[in-house]
Amino acid sequence: MIDPDMSWKDAVETLRKSVNALIDAQEEAYAMLFLQEAQADPPNAALVTQMGVPTLKKSNRMSRITLDQRIEELQNRLRYANNTESNEPNG
DSSP states (O other): OOOTTSOHHHHHHHHHHHHHHHHHHHHHHHHHHHHHHHHTSHHHHHHHHHHHHHHHHHTTTHHHHHHHHHHHHHHHHHHHHHHHHHHSOOO
16 A cells, blocks of 8 residues: 555555556456366367466566556656756755
């Protein structure tokens, strides 16, 4: 949970962990749903059962990579904004 007294770094890290946990749960749910549907189709059942949920989850990792890149970009923007503010003369 994000606390108003947190530093921006801690808030971003907390948000990243929460989003990653949600993505893990979503990937697991999609993989299990796909597995159930594929097992109902006899030609695919053996192959998909052999692949299992962990392999199916790995196929969904691109969303995780994209999310991590966006978080990194946000962190860089925040660092730049903080540096700009601290370098401005007080007038």
